[in-house]
Amino acid sequence: MSGHEQFAEDLALHALGTLQGDERARLEAHLESCAGCREELSALRGDMAALAMSTAGPKPPQRSRQRLLDAIANEPRLPAAVPGRRSRFNWWAALGWAAAVAMLVVVIQLRRENYFLRESVVNLGALTTPQTLELANAQRVVDTLTAPETQTVTLAASKNPEPQGKAFYLKNRSGLVFVANHLAPLPPDKIYELWLIPSSGAPIPAGLFKPDAKGNATVVNPPGLPAGVEAKTFAVTLESASGPHDAPRGTGVMQGAA
Amino acid sequence: MSSTDLKATSPDTALISAIRAGDQTAMAVLYDRYSSVVYSVALRVLGETSAAEDVLQDVFLQLWRNPGAFDASRGHLGAWLAVISRNRAIDALRKRKPESDIEDVVLSVAPDLVSEADRSRVAAKVRAALVMMPAPQRTALEMAYYEGLTHTEIAAKTGEPLGTIKTRIRAGLIALRKAFQE
Numbered sequence: 001m002s003g004h005e006q007f008a009e010d011l012a013l014h015a016l017g018t019l020q021g022d023e024r025a026r027l028e029a030h031l032e033s034c035a036g037c038r039e040e041l042s043a044l045r046g047d048m049a050a051l052a053m054s055t056a057g058p059k060p061p062q063r064s065r066q067r068l069l070d071a072i073a074n075e076p077r078l079p080a081a082v083p084g085r086r087s088r089f090n091w092w093a094a095l096g097w098a099a100a101v102a103m104l105v106v107v108i109q110l111r112r113e114n115y116f117l118r119e120s121v122v123n124l125g126a127l128t129t130p131q132t133l134e135l136a137n138a139q140r141v142v143d144t145l146t147a148p149e150t151q152t153v154t155l156a157a158s159k160n161p162e163p164q165g166k167a168f169y170l171k172n173r174s175g176l177v178f179v180a181n182h183l184a185p186l187p188p189d190k191i192y193e194l195w196l197i198p199s200s201g202a203p204i205p206a207g208l209f210k211p212d213a214k215g216n217a218t219v220v221n222p223p224g225l226p227a228g229v230e231a232k233t234f235a236v237t238l239e240s241a242s243g244p245h246d247a248p249r250g251t252g253v254m255q256g257a258a
Numbered sequence: 259m260s261s262t263d264l265k266a267t268s269p270d271t272a273l274i275s276a277i278r279a280g281d282q283t284a285m286a287v288l289y290d291r292y293s294s295v296v297y298s299v300a301l302r303v304l305g306e307t308s309a310a311e312d313v314l315q316d317v318f319l320q321l322w323r324n325p326g327a328f329d330a331s332r333g334h335l336g337a338w339l340a341v342i343s344r345n346r347a348i349d350a351l352r353k354r355k356p357e358s359d360i361e362d363v364v365l366s367v368a369p370d371l372v373s374e375a376d377r378s379r380v381a382a383k384v385r386a387a388l389v390m391m392p393a394p395q396r397t398a399l400e401m402a403y404y405e406g407l408t409h410t411e412i413a414a415k416t417g418e419p420l421g422t423i424k425t426r427i428r429a430g431l432i433a434l435r436k437a438f439q440e
Contacts, residue, residue: 067315069286207279
């Protein structure tokens with residue numbers, strides 16, 4: 001038990017989703033400030049997962065698979081970029097890399113946003129968890145773009161037309177924002193993949209992406225990026241869309257040293 | 259080897275990245291990998307196939323719509339989906355709106371669950387631990403886990419004191435942890 005013993009039993013009930021009323025409110029208030037109890041709650045959910053994964057049963061009927069595939073086919077999504085964040089960067093990409101002043105404006109704006117986000121986090125302690133998570137993610141993006149220790153890497157290709165990319169990397173929080181333009185349209189069955197090449201070890205996948213009609217693309221906080229990795233280089237390759245995407249196998253498009 | 263075969267060997271994180279890029283094939287691969295566990299736990303809770311299929315559909319649609327909700331810090335993907343499936347099934351059983359967003363679910367699982375063999379080994383250990391568990395403890399845990407009953411409801415059904423029920427539920431979960439960590 002890594003948390004407080006007096007909350008041990010309530011933590012188990014909370015993991016199961018059966019804690020109610022005052023007991024739940026009291027525990028949730030405590031969890032806000034107790035990393036040990038949050039850790040124990042995660043461990044108890046791990047125990048729940050083990051029980052779930054031990055539950056034997058028949059395979060789902062084949063129609064369920066088709067039903068899901070039909071459903072997602074009716075919900076096509078734009079690749080790679082996170083809705084909302086894409087719009088934040090489109091205008092900037094359109095201005096081109098020469099608009100360094102525009103970048104300064106963005107930084108100032110984000111610093112203001114950073115201030116207001118901090119204010120919000122302090123004042124709105126009663127926010128629901130999804131809102132808190134969204135704020136935390138937004139905060140990570142802001143930190144990645146504005147922290148003094150953020151590494152900024154420009155990637156450039158040697159051939160014309162020249163695709164360009166800019167990576168903002170905050171290693172201790174595994175924050176990564178990558179913006180690219182002048183990308184060539186993708187051939188059929190191909191996809192671009194961003195790589196973080198560490199000082200030692202194998203390249204780490206940092207997101208698949210497709211450019212829009214103007215050749216612009218963004219990748220924001222790709223999932224699974226480990227924290228604390230010292231980056232030597234960022235690179236983009238052209239990979240098979242069907243994968244695998246765990247290691248670079250395709251042709252190089254651009255790269256830049258950190 | 260076909261592209262489908264290649265995808266079948268891709269790590270979860272690579273498939274999630276592909277899903278973020280709108281790759282429907284990657285979604286199909288993840289479905290093939292984890293639909294059995296998602297469906298099994300939903301069926302155990304709900305006891306009715308069409309309702310379990312609805313939960314199965316809902317869990318994977320949530321992943322498709324919001325793949326960013328999962329990252330490696332939230333635990334193993336299969337375990338994460340299994341917990342979400344159980345929670346969604348309990349919500350359906352109790353005819354209530356989903357009480358928690360999928361982004362709320364963060365879990366840590368000590369054993370390595372990457373391969374099918376690892377998952378089978380853990381499942382066998384957990385089943386053995388359930389068999390070895392004192393009957394009152396197992397009953398309390400299963401009533402809370404598969405029926406979503408509160409400790410108050412379990413105490414009313416079993417005639418046991420509230421504190422005893424709380425202790426048994428936690429002890430049951432900890433016993434499972436010890437079993438799969440061995």
